[in-house]
Amino acid sequence: MAAKKKDTERYREIRNSKAGRNFFIGEKFEAGVKLTGTEVKSIRAGKGQINDAFVRIDQGDLPTLYHSHIDEYAFGNRENHNPTRPRVLLLHKKQIDHIKLEMEAGGQALIPLRMYFKGGLVKVEIALCKGKKLFDKREDIKKKDQMREAERAMSYRR
Helix, strand or coil, rough: CCCCCCCCCCCEEEECCCHHHEEEEEEEEEEECCCCCHHHHHCCCCCCCCCCEEEEEEEECCEEECCEECCCCCCCCCCCCCCCCCCCCCCHHHHHEEEEEHHHHHHHHHHEEEEEEEEEEEEEEEEEEEEECCCHHHHHHHHHHHHHHHHHHHHCCC
């Protein structure tokens, strides 16, 4: 009897592809997300994006995820969710206080890097980030090109 194949659809993760390009990524945190049932089903199907999303701490010290888009569930009914609604993130009080201090200290933003399942729960990896200037982005492109050329040269020697 053949071994069962893992269901790769259940272990999807949604990544923020713009984060590494536009920001210097600093300290990372793992946060839970307060979601409805249809949102969880849509994320399981891989129907979401967090490229333009950001986190703000307001309304009674609750971190909130804005501009994340989770598609409406295809088999949902009239109780389906709003795709772009703000979503509350769940963190420990000490983590929230630490993040607030870092953000107040100097021009940092709280950006979601990826959304994934851990067990049966949806988690969001958020990071304190500083914005990159245009010349920083150009330097990164130069470094990547140099690394590619070095790898090509090493592969020819083998």
